[in-house]
Amino acid sequence: METQRGFPHRVVIIGGGFGGLYAAKELADTAFQVTLIDRRNFHLFQPLLYQVATGALSPADIASPLREILKRQRNVQVLLAEAVDFEPGRRAVILGDGEISYDSLIVAAGMQNHYFGHDDWRPFAPALKGVEDATEIRRRLLFAFEAAEREADPAKRAPWLTFTVVGGGPTGVELAGALAELARDTLRKDFRAIDPAESRIILLEGGDRILQAFSPCLSRQAEKALARLGVGVRPDVKVTRLSGGEVECISAGTAESIRSKTILWAAGVKASPLGEALARRTGAAADPQGRVLVTPWLHLRSHPEIFVIGDLAHCAGADGRPLPGLAPVAIQQGQYAARLLKARLEGWTPAPFAYRDWGNLATIGRAAAVAEIGKLEFSGFFAWLLWLFVHLVQLIGFENRLLVLIQWAWNYFTWNRSARLITGEVPSRREKGD
Amino acid sequence: METQRGFPHRVVIIGGGFGGLYAAKELADTAFQVTLIDRRNFHLFQPLLYQVATGALSPADIASPLREILKRQRNVQVLLAEAVDFEPGRRAVILGDGEISYDSLIVAAGMQNHYFGHDDWRPFAPALKGVEDATEIRRRLLFAFEAAEREADPAKRAPWLTFTVVGGGPTGVELAGALAELARDTLRKDFRAIDPAESRIILLEGGDRILQAFSPCLSRQAEKALARLGVGVRPDVKVTRLSGGEVECISAGTAESIRSKTILWAAGVKASPLGEALARRTGAAADPQGRVLVTPWLHLRSHPEIFVIGDLAHCAGADGRPLPGLAPVAIQQGQYAARLLKARLEGWTPAPFAYRDWGNLATIGRAAAVAEIGKLEFSGFFAWLLWLFVHLVQLIGFENRLLVLIQWAWNYFTWNRSARLITGEVPSRREKGD
Numbered sequence: 075m076e077t078q079r080g081f082p083h084r085v086v087i088i089g090g091g092f093g094g095l096y097a098a099k100e101l102a103d104t105a106f107q108v109t110l111i112d113r114r115n116f117h118l119f120q121p122l123l124y125q126v127a128t129g130a131l132s133p134a135d136i137a138s139p140l141r142e143i144l145k146r147q148r149n150v151q152v153l154l155a156e157a158v159d160f161e162p163g164r165r166a167v168i169l170g171d172g173e174i175s176y177d178s179l180i181v182a183a184g185m186q187n188h189y190f191g192h193d194d195w196r197p198f199a200p201a202l203k204g205v206e207d208a209t210e211i212r213r214r215l216l217f218a219f220e221a222a223e224r225e226a227d228p229a230k231r232a233p234w235l236t237f238t239v240v241g242g243g244p245t246g247v248e249l250a251g252a253l254a255e256l257a258r259d260t261l262r263k264d265f266r267a268i269d270p271a272e273s274r275i276i277l278l279e280g281g282d283r284i285l286q287a288f289s290p291c292l293s294r295q296a297e298k299a300l301a302r303l304g305v306g307v308r309p310d311v312k313v314t315r316l317s318g319g320e321v322e323c324i325s326a327g328t329a330e331s332i333r334s335k336t337i338l339w340a341a342g343v344k345a346s347p348l349g350e351a352l353a354r355r356t357g358a359a360a361d362p363q364g365r366v367l368v369t370p371w372l373h374l375r376s377h378p379e380i381f382v383i384g385d386l387a388h389c390a391g392a393d394g395r396p397l398p399g400l401a402p403v404a405i406q407q408g409q410y411a412a413r414l415l416k417a418r419l420e421g422w423t424p425a426p427f428a429y430r431d432w433g434n435l436a437t438i439g440r441a442a443a444v445a446e447i448g449k450l451e452f453s454g455f456f457a458w459l460l461w462l463f464v465h466l467v468q469l470i471g472f473e474n475r476l477l478v479l480i481q482w483a484w485n486y487f488t489w490n491r492s493a494r495l496i497t498g499e500v501p502s503r504r505e506k507g508d
Numbered sequence: 509m510e511t512q513r514g515f516p517h518r519v520v521i522i523g524g525g526f527g528g529l530y531a532a533k534e535l536a537d538t539a540f541q542v543t544l545i546d547r548r549n550f551h552l553f554q555p556l557l558y559q560v561a562t563g564a565l566s567p568a569d570i571a572s573p574l575r576e577i578l579k580r581q582r583n584v585q586v587l588l589a590e591a592v593d594f595e596p597g598r599r600a601v602i603l604g605d606g607e608i609s610y611d612s613l614i615v616a617a618g619m620q621n622h623y624f625g626h627d628d629w630r631p632f633a634p635a636l637k638g639v640e641d642a643t644e645i646r647r648r649l650l651f652a653f654e655a656a657e658r659e660a661d662p663a664k665r666a667p668w669l670t671f672t673v674v675g676g677g678p679t680g681v682e683l684a685g686a687l688a689e690l691a692r693d694t695l696r697k698d699f700r701a702i703d704p705a706e707s708r709i710i711l712l713e714g715g716d717r718i719l720q721a722f723s724p725c726l727s728r729q730a731e732k733a734l735a736r737l738g739v740g741v742r743p744d745v746k747v748t749r750l751s752g753g754e755v756e757c758i759s760a761g762t763a764e765s766i767r768s769k770t771i772l773w774a775a776g777v778k779a780s781p782l783g784e785a786l787a788r789r790t791g792a793a794a795d796p797q798g799r800v801l802v803t804p805w806l807h808l809r810s811h812p813e814i815f816v817i818g819d820l821a822h823c824a825g826a827d828g829r830p831l832p833g834l835a836p837v838a839i840q841q842g843q844y845a846a847r848l849l850k851a852r853l854e855g856w857t858p859a860p861f862a863y864r865d866w867g868n869l870a871t872i873g874r875a876a877a878v879a880e881i882g883k884l885e886f887s888g889f890f891a892w893l894l895w896l897f898v899h900l901v902q903l904i905g906f907e908n909r910l911l912v913l914i915q916w917a918w919n920y921f922t923w924n925r926s927a928r929l930i931t932g933e934v935p936s937r938r939e940k941g942d
Contacts, residue, residue, distance in 0.1 A: 115650060115930045132566035134927035141698035142928070151700045154654040154930075172658075205931050216549060220588040224606075264575035266585045473918045473926050477911055484907045492907050493568035494576070496549045496588070497639050 082107045085415065086167055086176035088157045088348065090117050090140045093182035093384030093404035098150050099143075100412030108150040109174060111167070115139055115154050118205060119469055121401060122478075124245060126208035128215065128252035129260075129494035130485050133205045135478050138470045157183070157348060160355045162377055178379045180411050181352060181366075185385040185399060188344035195316040201339035202245055209497060211338060215253065216496050218336045219261060222268045235273045236334040238321050240313055241341030242279030243287070244436040247296060249338055250277040251439040254303035259489040275304060276332065278311045278323065280341070285436055285444065287398060288451075292444040295453040299438040313341075343399070349386050356380065361388045365396065370426030372411050381414075383407035389427065397429050401468070406430060437461045440486060516541045519849065520601055520610035522591045522782065524551050524574045527616035527818030527838035532584050533577075534846030538853075542584040543608060545601070549573055549588050552639060553903055555835060556912075558679060560642035562649065562686035563694075563928035564919055567639045569912050572904045591617070591782060594789045596811055612813045614845050615786060615800075619819040619833060622778035629750040635773035636679055643931060645772060649687065650930050652770045653695060656702045669707045670768040672755050674747055675775030676713030677721070678870040681730055683772055684711040685873040688737035693923040709738060710766065712745045712757065714775070719870060719878065721832060722885075726878040729887040733872040747775075777833070783820050790814065795822045799830065804860030806845050815848075817841035823861065831863050835902070840864060871895045874920055 083106050087094045090112035098110045119136040126133055144150045159168040166175045187201035200210050215237070222234035237257075239250045254275050261270040277284065277300065283293040284300075284307060297307050308325065315322040321332040345364030353360040358374045359367040365388035366374070372389060374380045384404035391397045410427045417424050433447030435457070443457035462482065469475045485491055517540050521528045524546035532544050553570040560567055578584045593602040600609045621635035634644050649671070656668035671691075673684045688709050695704040711718065711734065717727040718734075718741060731741050742759065749756040755766040779798030787794040792808045793801040799822035800808070806823060808814045818838035825831045844861045851858050867881030869891070877891035896916065903909045919925055 115654065115928070132568040132927075133931065134566040134929055137929055138926070139698075139928045141695075142924070142926075145697040152698075153658065154651075155658070205929065209931075217588075220549065224587065224589070261575075263579040264573075264586075266582075471926065473915070473922075473924065476914060480910060480914070481907070488907075490576070490907070492572070492576075492905065493566075494549070494573045495568055495571050495639065497567065 083177045083419075084109065084175065085178045085180065086111065086174055087180045087182065088112075088167065089182035089184055089384070089386075090114070090152075091120070091182060091184050091384060091404060092401045093184075093408040094180065095140070095143065096405045096408035097180050097182065097383065097412045098147070098408075100409045101149070101415070102147045104149065104416060106149060106415065108147075109153055109176075110140065110144065110150060111153045111155050111157055111169070111174070112140060113154070113156045114204075115141065115152075117143060117470060119465075121465055122469075123202055123205075123208050124248045124252055126205070126493070127202055127211040127249065128256050129212055129491040130252070131478060131481060132493045133209065135474055135481065136469070137205065138474060143470055159351050162356050162380065165379070176379075178381070178415055180381045180383060180408075181348060181386060182382075182384045182404065182408065183346035183348040183386050185343040186346055187339065188342040189339065190342055192316070195339070198316045198318050199240060199337040199339040202249065203343075212494070213496050213498055214336050215256065216494055219257075219265065219268070219270055220496070221335070223265045224267075226267075231268065233319055233333040233335045235268065235270070236276070236332065237273060237336045237338070238276045238278060238332055238334040239338045239340055240278050240316075240321070241339065242277055242281070242284030242307070242309070243340060244285065246277060246279070246338075246340035247284055247300065248437055249340060250275055250305045251300060251303055251437065251442075254300070254305050255439050255489075256491060258304060260491045260494075262489075271304075273304075274306065274334075276306045276308060276334070278313060278321070279307070279309045280312055282309050284309065288434060288436070288444060288446055292446060292451055292453060296436065296438055296444050299442040299444075299453070303439050343385075345386050349382070352380070352382070361396070363388075371414060371423070372407055372427050373414075381411040383411050391429055400434075402432060403429055435461045435464060440489075517611045517853075518543065518609065519612045519614065520545065520608055521614045521616065522546075522601065523616035523618055523818070523820075524548070524586075525554070525616060525618050525818060525838060526835045527618075527842040528614065529574070529577065530839045530842035531614050531616065531817065531846045532581070532842075534843045535583070535849070536581045538583065538850060540583060540849065542581075543587055543610075544574060544578065544584060545587045545589050545591055545603070545608070546574060547588070547590045548638075549575065549586075551577060551904060553899075555899055556903075557636055557639075557642050558682045558686055560639070560927070561636055561645040561683065562690050563646055563925040564686070565912060565915060566927045567643065569908055569915070570903065571639065572908060577904055593785050596790050596814065599813070610813075612815070612849055614815045614817060614842075615782060615820060616816075616818045616838065616842065617780035617782040617820050619777040620780055621773065622776040623773065624776055626750070629773070632750045632752050633674060633771040633773040636683065637777075646928070647930050647932055648770050649690065650928055653691075653699065653702070653704055654930075655769070657699045658701075660701075665702070666708075667753055667767040667769045669702065669704075670710070670766065671707060671770045671772070672710045672712060672766055672768040673772045673774055674712050674750075674755070675773065676711055676715070676718030676741070676743070677774060678719065680711060680713070680772075680774035681718055681734065682871055683774060684709055684739045685734060685737055685871065685876075688734070688739050689873050689923075690925060692738060694925045694928075696923075705738075707738075708740065708768075710740045710742060710768070712747060712755070713741070713743045714746055716743050718743065721868060722870070722878060722880055726880060726885055726887060730870065730872055730878050733876040733878075733887070737873050777819075779820050783816070786814070786816070795830070797822075805848060805857070806841055806861050807848075815845040817845050825863055834868075836866060837863055869895045869898060874923075 087110045116137040122136045125131040156170040225231040257270040257273040311325045366382045385399040437443040443461040444453040445457040550571040556570045559565040590604040659665040691704040691707040745759045800816045819833040871877040877895040878887040879891040
């Protein structure tokens, strides 16, 4: 047992997302020496990132500095560094500029965007993962309307006003819904030459229905809600090629081309490369998405001192299928791993990890959502209120919650989205192809 | 007179800062066809930019989309474009991608940073002008503390904890004060290996006192307030060379070198290159700072249909000296130019422009400021409250005011600065030299 190694016992946590952060918090007031490593200096509330991409919230509203969150927890040190590899024999994590040794290791490095072998599509279709992705998507969305306003030729203008979202999971649905509201309501009176409400918003889904994690009935509800917002949902469409301004796809066996200057990618994620590195160094197995297989106690079979949690872990749920990559799973796993470390100290082993499923929520625009809570399914305004409440209480930091609540209330009553800034490199119409 | 050209009368305004925006607003409910051109899609409240640079506010809190501000003013079209030159003979403005013709032109292109012939210093010492500058400075400030936390060697650590602000005008004073509070209060408990309160913050001023636009008495008050925050104010210091990590300067005839990884430039601005282009094309005179000389009616002597307002204009005040580059000057000039256009329509000419001076304010940290209002001079907490009130009511948009007020109140009572995000390119310690 680890406890026999005595103290100080160093716990290294890789990743300041939901899993890593809640593991660190659960280790408060213990004798463990905790080091939390992240490439970024903040915890990001990913579920609201699409609101940054569509100009409703600012990055800082959904991000909190890790040091701020953990400042009162004196046994935690936060390190701004990038973990790149492992040496399990020496119990060391290799960093981009140095290394750090551990007695117990919790790897919570999460997922990254995945283009299914088409990394060349990346520049044409940004995906929503980090803060920079969100501001880049915001820039492209807003710039498309600006370019359309200045384009006199209707044939050249149409692709600027066509927006394609690839992937009908929760992120794609939320992005398409928010984008439709941006075009139809927020920007309605902003332009003189174009009517943003005439934009085409297309949601492409490879499977036979959107929101496959929900029941077919809720998928249909979501599709109806999107149709009301003017989003064209197209299931059973496989994208075959993306370029700057065109989506080529196959639909019902027929090749098709969609001229669209703005393409957003919400089709796939895969495990952080740290998962592969860990599997290689420890002999652990990984699934096709690159997630590392763990025991029911969330550690590696060969290395009980190494835990993998959150999106990076392949952990079977009660139904035998791997648990989904959701914030509540990561939070509960982080807390579980920390509690298991504390139990080991006391010389006992807790029951295996069991995910407590509080339900599943996705939002569609400003006043509709779908929810699945146990056997209960519902949609519409009440589901949206629930979505709003759940996300608001989860935001870390009282000030963030207050600011986001005010912005939501303001947006709701005025249709406004005040964070509509085109920042970063200023594009010219020529650069963007044309 | 312009009016004899009849309608439609096209007014082109270059620049969506204070001058251009208030000119456009003043032309509401008239028959003028107004086009407002800006490279950015938002109006930026420059006086609070240093709060973004020090992590207290988000960019969107101090920026409002120009289209949003002007959406109800149907005679105004906003164009996201870059003006690059003029052809006054044809009454045309040349854009980066096209051109636009005018009957009357209002040029309000403002100032840009100026390194006095040392453009090679730019990468070592960013200046505070746009939103990207502010987030870049924020990134450097926060990253310096992160690098110091990871540096075990005290000799190598010290330059990371030394911050140099070059230039003791209002921007330099505000930056240094906010930076001192960031280090001494906000970050105080955030680190484990370093004590941010031990940071050295140095404010270098070339003249014999800081805040030269204020009275010597208020300069001394500001210096004392800065000293209380731990800022070392050094007048009569001329910078001779900047590099990544070192400031070489001459003080009282002696050469000196300051090892400082973070250097901020607040020493100089000069006119937008559009001023020079306009002077060249029209034969107008420009002053050494590149500002274009205008008549007491704010137009060019040779071209009464071309107005220059705001920071870009050299316009003599009541004391014969050019008016300072302040927001109130630009606002009043924008309104004046618009009123003059309306008067011309009616066939009369108003009295020359007269600046109504409401006073001068600068803030030092979270609860001190200096103020000069007419013959009244004061400093301290009351001046700070006044500063807060004046800036809050000037912020465009009710939501912005409410959010900023909450963040200020929150920051004030908790010493917090919640927008402490290191975004953009993630640096490594090696990249930054060392």
